[in-house]
Amino acid sequence: MTKVLVVGSINMDLVVETDSFPRLGETLFGRRFATYAGGKGANQAVAAARLGAQVAMIGCVGKDAFGAQLKSGLEAEGIDTRWVKETADAATGIAAITLSQADNAIVVVPGANHCLTTAALDAAESAFAEADVVLAQLEVPLETVERAAQLAYKHGKPFILNPAPATALSSSLLDSTTLLTPNEFELTTALGQPAADWQILLAALPGKVVMTKGSDGAYFTAANGLLQHQPGFKVTPVDTTGAGDTFNGALAAFWHLGLPEAARRAAAAGALSVTKPGAQGGMPTLAELEQLLEERT
Ligand code: RIB
Numbered sequence: 001m002t003k004v005l006v007v008g009s010i011n012m013d014l015v016v017e018t019d020s021f022p023r024l025g026e027t028l029f030g031r032r033f034a035t036y037a038g039g040k041g042a043n044q045a046v047a048a049a050r051l052g053a054q055v056a057m058i059g060c061v062g063k064d065a066f067g068a069q070l071k072s073g074l075e076a077e078g079i080d081t082r083w084v085k086e087t088a089d090a091a092t093g094i095a096a097i098t099l100s101q102a103d104n105a106i107v108v109v110p111g112a113n114h115c116l117t118t119a120a121l122d123a124a125e126s127a128f129a130e131a132d133v134v135l136a137q138l139e140v141p142l143e144t145v146e147r148a149a150q151l152a153y154k155h156g157k158p159f160i161l162n163p164a165p166a167t168a169l170s171s172s173l174l175d176s177t178t179l180l181t182p183n184e185f186e187l188t189t190a191l192g193q194p195a196a197d198w199q200i201l202l203a204a205l206p207g208k209v210v211m212t213k214g215s216d217g218a219y220f221t222a223a224n225g226l227l228q229h230q231p232g233f234k235v236t237p238v239d240t241t242g243a244g245d246t247f248n249g250a251l252a253a254f255w256h257l258g259l260p261e262a263a264r265r266a267a268a269a270g271a272l273s274v275t276k277p278g279a280q281g282g283m284p285t286l287a288e289l290e291q292l293l294e295e296r297t
Contacts, residue, residue, distance in 0.1 A: 002048075002052075002255060003130060003133075006041050006048070006134075007041065007148040008045075008113075010041060011093040011094055012035055012036075013036045016033050017031045017034075018031060018099070020100055021098060037070055037073045039059075040245050042280075043242045043279045044162070045057045045077075047250055047269065047283045048252050050283050051254070053253035057084055059116060060112045060120070061084065061086055062088075062111060063088045066091075082124075083123075092111055093109060093113040094109050102238060108139065114141055125151060128152055128155045131155075133255045137163075138167055145161070145173065149173055152178075158179065160177075160178060161173070161180050162248045163181075163186045164183070174190075180205075181210050181244075182209070187202075202219060205221065206225055209221070212270075215237075217231040218267055220263065222260070230264055232270075233272075235271045237274040238275055238282070239274060239277045239281070243270045244270070246270045249283075251263065268284075269284055272288060
């Protein structure tokens with residue numbers, strides 16, 4: 001069983017479903033409102049746990065009802081929340097999500113996620129020592145992510161960084177990252193080359209980047225320098241929120257199988273995740289994933 005340590009955000013997703021996205025200044029009636037557990041960090045932790053990994057999470061919620069609900073939700077998924085802090089200094093992070101025709105627009109208010117300090121990571125150093133792989137995203141302070149990369153490096157653990165939401169990364173963070181998992185926009189932004197061709201960027205970083213491309217699947221350059229395409233698995237999407245997070249959680253859970261096989265399983269898990277509402281709603285169990293792989297091979 002792979003031991004995955006996730007350093008990242010925990011949000012309550014406030015989801016409004018509409019027939020179309022409102023234009024600037026327009027008021028629309030929505031069809032439905034629901035709250036779902038979310039946050040890129042928590043989503044990736046849940047994805048890995050459902051697929052059989054032993055998962056611990058380092059994060060921060062507010063001392064409020066959302067925080068308590070989200071933390072116990074992680075525990076119900078079997079995730080070790082010893083390192084999930086509760087702060088009185090900020091409210092639990094939220095994401096206001098508008099969902100229309102299976103597409104989404106998201107505004108994140110980080111709240112307590114931005115109270116996750118480097119000191120909190122230092123206090124949890126034993127979790128880095130115990131992990132097989134460390135997984136992070138960019139919804140917590142960048143200096144905290146950089147500290148996570150340093151601690152992973154110190155303990156000789158692979159560090160997977162999902163650079164979302166997109167921001168330019170320092171060369172030291174890039175150097176200490178084992179695998180970067182952007183989408184196309186995040187790739188050019190992370191590398192500080194907004195006008196560059198993604199194929200050229202991937203070719204320059206063999207074995208170091210897996211780029212996701214929605215329903216088209218994922219691309220990476222193998223150690224032999226050849227561009228590899230992992231096709232997406234065709235499904236009927238209901239809600240694409242969290243598909244990238246499911247891909248990342250699965251990649252970490254199956255890290256021990258090597259990149260091509262981990263990417264194949266991650267693509268299948270990501271596809272299944274969009275078939276139900278909510279970021280975590282459609283994330284598959286190991287049995288569900290294996291069934292899809294069996295059906296499609
Ligand atoms: O990646 C999807 C997630 O992004 C949502 O769950 C939302 O919380 C935002 O963080």
